[in-house]
Amino acid sequence: MYNFDFVRPATVDEALAALADEDAQPLSGGQTLIPTMKQRLNAPSALVSLLGIEALKGVKTSDGTIEIGAATTHADVAAQATGYPALAALAGGIGDPAVRNRGTIGGSLANNDPAACYPAAVLASGATVVTSGREIAADDFFDGMFTTALEQGEIITAVKFPVPQAAAYMKFEQPASRFALCGVFVAKYAEGVRVAVTGASEDGVFRWSEAEAALSATFSASALEGLSLSAEGMMTDLHGTAEYRAHLVKVLTGRAVASAS
Amino acid sequence: MPKDGIGASIKRREDPRFLTGRGRYTDDINLNGQAHVHFLRADVAHAVLNGIDTSAAAAMPGVLRIFTAADFSGVGGLPCGWQVTDRHGQPMQEPKHPIMAEGKIRHVGEILAAVVAESVEQARDAAEAIEVDYDELPAVIDMKAACAEGAVKVHDDLTSNLCYDWGFVEENKAAVDEAFASAAHVTTLELVNNRLVANPMEPRVAIGDYALHDDSSTLYTTSQNPHVIRLLMGAFVLGIPEHKLRVVAPDVGGGFGTKIFHYAEEAFCTFAAKQLRRPVKWTSTRSEAFISDAHGRDHVTKIELALDSEHNFIALRTDTYANMGAYLSTFAPSVPTWLHGTLMAGNYRTPLIYVNVKAVFTNTVPVDAYRGAGRPEATFQLERVVDKAARELALDPAELRRQNFIRKDQFPYATPVAVEYDTGDYEATLDKALAMSDYAGFDARRQESEARGKLRGIGLSHYIEACGIAPSNLVGQLGARAGLYESATVRVNATGGIVVMTGSHSHGQGHETSFPQVIAEMIGIAPDQVEIVHGDTANTPMGMGTYGSRSIAVGGSAMVRATEKIIAKAKKIAAHLMEAAEADIELKDGAFTVAGTDKSVAWGDVTLAAYVPHNYPLDEIEPGLEETAFYDPANFTYPSGCYICEVEVDPDTGRVEVQSFTAADDFGNVINPMIVAGQVHGGVGQGIGQALLENCVYDGDGQLLSASYMDYAMPRARDLPMIAVDHSCCTPCTHNPLGVKGCGEAGAIGSPPALVNAVVDALHRAGKEVSHIDMPLSPARVWAAMNG
Numbered sequence A: 001m002y003n004f005d006f007v008r009p010a011t012v013d014e015a016l017a018a019l020a021d022e023d024a025q026p027l028s029g030g031q032t033l034i035p036t037m038k039q040r041l042n043a044p045s046a047l048v049s050l051l052g053i054e055a056l057k058g059v060k061t062s063d064g065t066i067e068i069g070a071a072t073t074h075a076d077v078a079a080q081a082t083g084y085p086a087l088a089a090l091a092g093g094i095g096d097p098a099v100r101n102r103g104t105i106g107g108s109l110a111n112n113d114p115a116a117c118y119p120a121a122v123l124a125s126g127a128t129v130v131t132s133g134r135e136i137a138a139d140d141f142f143d144g145m146f147t148t149a150l151e152q153g154e155i156i157t158a159v160k161f162p163v164p165q166a167a168a169y170m171k172f173e174q175p176a177s178r179f180a181l182c183g184v185f186v187a188k189y190a191e192g193v194r195v196a197v198t199g200a201s202e203d204g205v206f207r208w209s210e211a212e213a214a215l216s217a218t219f220s221a222s223a224l225e226g227l228s229l230s231a232e233g234m235m236t237d238l239h240g241t242a243e244y245r246a247h248l249v250k251v252l253t254g255r256a257v258a259s260a261s
Numbered sequence B: 001m002p003k004d005g006i007g008a009s010i011k012r013r014e015d016p017r018f019l020t021g022r023g024r025y026t027d028d029i030n031l032n033g034q035a036h037v038h039f040l041r042a043d044v045a046h047a048v049l050n051g052i053d054t055s056a057a058a059a060m061p062g063v064l065r066i067f068t069a070a071d072f073s074g075v076g077g078l079p080c081g082w083q084v085t086d087r088h089g090q091p092m093q094e095p096k097h098p099i100m101a102e103g104k105i106r107h108v109g110e111i112l113a114a115v116v117a118e119s120v121e122q123a124r125d126a127a128e129a130i131e132v133d134y135d136e137l138p139a140v141i142d143m144k145a146a147c148a149e150g151a152v153k154v155h156d157d158l159t160s161n162l163c164y165d166w167g168f169v170e171e172n173k174a175a176v177d178e179a180f181a182s183a184a185h186v187t188t189l190e191l192v193n194n195r196l197v198a199n200p201m202e203p204r205v206a207i208g209d210y211a212l213h214d215d216s217s218t219l220y221t222t223s224q225n226p227h228v229i230r231l232l233m234g235a236f237v238l239g240i241p242e243h244k245l246r247v248v249a250p251d252v253g254g255g256f257g258t259k260i261f262h263y264a265e266e267a268f269c270t271f272a273a274k275q276l277r278r279p280v281k282w283t284s285t286r287s288e289a290f291i292s293d294a295h296g297r298d299h300v301t302k303i304e305l306a307l308d309s310e311h312n313f314i315a316l317r318t319d320t321y322a323n324m325g326a327y328l329s330t331f332a333p334s335v336p337t338w339l340h341g342t343l344m345a346g347n348y349r350t351p352l353i354y355v356n357v358k359a360v361f362t363n364t365v366p367v368d369a370y371r372g373a374g375r376p377e378a379t380f381q382l383e384r385v386v387d388k389a390a391r392e393l394a395l396d397p398a399e400l401r402r403q404n405f406i407r408k409d410q411f412p413y414a415t416p417v418a419v420e421y422d423t424g425d426y427e428a429t430l431d432k433a434l435a436m437s438d439y440a441g442f443d444a445r446r447q448e449s450e451a452r453g454k455l456r457g458i459g460l461s462h463y464i465e466a467c468g469i470a471p472s473n474l475v476g477q478l479g480a481r482a483g484l485y486e487s488a489t490v491r492v493n494a495t496g497g498i499v500v501m502t503g504s505h506s507h508g509q510g511h512e513t514s515f516p517q518v519i520a521e522m523i524g525i526a527p528d529q530v531e532i533v534h535g536d537t538a539n540t541p542m543g544m545g546t547y548g549s550r551s552i553a554v555g556g557s558a559m560v561r562a563t564e565k566i567i568a569k570a571k572k573i574a575a576h577l578m579e580a581a582e583a584d585i586e587l588k589d590g591a592f593t594v595a596g597t598d599k600s601v602a603w604g605d606v607t608l609a610a611y612v613p614h615n616y617p618l619d620e621i622e623p624g625l626e627e628t629a630f631y632d633p634a635n636f637t638y639p640s641g642c643y644i645c646e647v648e649v650d651p652d653t654g655r656v657e658v659q660s661f662t663a664a665d666d667f668g669n670v671i672n673p674m675i676v677a678g679q680v681h682g683g684v685g686q687g688i689g690q691a692l693l694e695n696c697v698y699d700g701d702g703q704l705l706s707a708s709y710m711d712y713a714m715p716r717a718r719d720l721p722m723i724a725v726d727h728s729c730c731t732p733c734t735h736n737p738l739g740v741k742g743c744g745e746a747g748a749i750g751s752p753p754a755l756v757n758a759v760v761d762a763l764h765r766a767g768k769e770v771s772h773i774d775m776p777l778s779p780a781r782v783w784a785a786m787n788g
């Protein structure tokens, strides 16, 4: 690790001021950022911890929407997002207890790891990412592997999830990291079904529109029967080929539909 | 049930300190004035090293000195402890193994320079300012390509990348080929024994210390065998006589083989401490461990089994490429040869066997012994090919094995691969495992799985292994450059307590618990009267350490021999005290009695007399009660056993779940059944890890792709089923005093083929014509095999 300054502001405004320095970086749970710093792959001049900002923490439920503060840990979401069971279950399946008690939803979304779980929930729910300056629709937020619509110095403050009629997340774990080798989040709303896939594509999380159309017509695993997803653009690595991932997307989508509640 | 002697499952006395953070590991040691070293390691696999410019780095804050290969010109290379002779009678090719890269870089992770600074972070900062000038060369990674005509050479001064071409038994080759020509059936299988990273929980650490007042050096290190390190480093590398060199291996957090070897970092810290007159410490990061700890396995094999028309095994032929990596690690050449070829008979009467092994240099981290070392590789291919033969011939795999077993009345049994099994009863372990696993009831379980959409399979393996690695004269003939006896000093204190200084080393095996049980049994005192001291060359007799499941069989035997001497002397003292004939003295429950009388003296009275010899036969014996024994066994020991694994495969994803695992082992006599069960659990866990999860993968440029836990899959608790363990089938070893065989590696040896056999079985029952899947059986691989 290289030397850096550390600040722990109490308000979003103080945080934004501290982040005005181009080399400063927000620190949330540190579960991604600290390991990269230890590896000397990342060298911010200052870390601006968001964990001292009470306004960024907690789960609020109000008519049909669940709003989660950016600095809310995975463990807290798992315990408190009871109004959205599929989301709570997703949070409870991230990493291990140490990771869940430190890692946060804001950090996960800002990082946009192509194998992370939360992006699938946010995209499938058509959620809104609330930042220090604006509100960004999920469809506009994710911008390929490790890239988002966030601007320099902009921080996520909360995420607003419309609660679906039924939903489920199916995660197929990569054997080593236990991130998603492939993960599919299916959410059924009155307006239609949304299907978001993580872990599979070279472009990060994406919506599988053919499946959405089929499931919007008939919300049953059998509706997927004729569909197949092309392996083109899927990731190939030590743990699975593009063909395997494309195959898993369909299997997991079916299983998510079958278990949606 | 014995209370606390041999056979009692007493709890491990070392666990409270390990579980509550009170262990004393090498990294817990911090010496006054200690400096820290950071090693600059190669990030390319193969290159000509033109020069290293350390001038900018040397001026950085906190830097004490930067070392490169030039500083080691007067120093030897790291020695190899075993010389293999090839099939033409020639010695293996043995390249120099320098402490730091000399002229050429040969693998990612090789040390290029060492920065010693006041802090680790300063050393790391300075290392980034070192400029390395090199010209990259194409990397040699694939073993068969490395052996091809005109291949790029890892070592320019060798004739090729072939370390040796070993034939065993060379004289049998023609007869083996003839038997194949006349066989009724031949089963052929090509397979890979996947390369592994040992991953002990505690990474390696070394601290060098130099004492000016007596010109002596001390090395604290994470080693399984401190005396071996002292000998190798002192005599071959640094030229320090043993009386000026102390090696201490305190609590060690797992070794699995990779902490047997003498490493460059140990020699460096010892050397640099003397140069700088300051202690020098290195603690490996996990990332460094992946590219600097010796790796394990990495064999590519073709095995053929010939059967006659009655399904008797008539011949076996194997052809193996074994990866040595870029340099020969301490015992690397012995693993694919003498620890592998000699086990190819397995449990069977196969009369003709020929094993060919080509050991190959590649631009990868050196490969050496890893839990089982050679025997898992032998067992895997043999138990896979037998299974395949059974399937091809539509026979029950259990019954084909039974038919070909060496029968219980045939021991001692000389195999065609140079070893003599002293004892065994393979049908007993087979029947035990079949019963424990409810083999007969499998079909009902399969139907139940099928109803849930899962494929179910059952697989078994029956392994043999050779433990208690020894005897010295034999291993000497086979090329070992070391003796393989073990030592113990038993020191009885005046008030009767005992300290055993053993040459064995415990790094998870529980010696501090099980060794005292043996003495408790022999003398009749409580085990807590006995303390075990190990791991420090300054206060233990010259011993060979712990690997090859040798501790209780060889180290325990040395301790028994020393204790027998103690008892013999104590009887003389007791006879004197009771004015009786020595021949009439009996020792029982910690008291000496005169046979046929009610005369008795307590153990403590006799020990006190030994040190306060007022009333003592001084004209006959010396005062004191301390004895040393060196034990060199007559043979290896041969544990064996039957492992049965049941799996479910998800046909949609290829994911394998281990449903049950049964291990029926014959370890001979068992000192502490709970510790033995724990060793089997751990071994099976590692075996399932190899079969299902772990894989060390290089790309064609020699970059390690699985270089962290993000990509190297370690087994976790939830990957393992409850493991049913039994060691009631017992044929005691015939040639050591305890009748013990050793249990440390069996689990890792017997389990991979059982698991792979089970998965192949599941696929077959579902109508898939899959004859083999290479380990690890990841979901992607199983799915590809099903759909390929």
Ligand SMILES: Cc1cc2nc3c(=O)[nH]c(=O)nc-3n(C[C@H](O)[C@H](O)[C@H](O)COP(=O)(O)OP(=O)(O)OC[C@H]3O[C@@H](n4cnc5c(N)ncnc54)[C@H](O)[C@@H]3O)c2cc1C
Binding pocket: A025, A026, A027, A028, A029, A030, A031, A032, A033, A034, A050, A070, A071, A093, A094, A095, A096, A099, A102, A103, A104, A105, A106, A107, A108, A110, A111, A113, A115, A116, A117, A118, A150, A154, A155, A156, A157, A177, A178, A179, A180
């Ligand atoms: C062992 C392990 C297993 C894991 N397994 C999984 C898994 O199964 N599934 C999964 O999805 N994830 C997994 N993770 C990742 C984990 O969920 C991380 O917590 C998460 O990706 C990052 O969250 P964090 O709060 O720790 O962020 P940090 O590490 O603190 O920050 C990550 C990045 O986001 C930026 N950032 C943080 N907060 C904000 C904000 N509010 N606004 C803007 N930028 C911000 C930081 O500057 C940094 O660049 C795992 C991590 C580990 C270590």
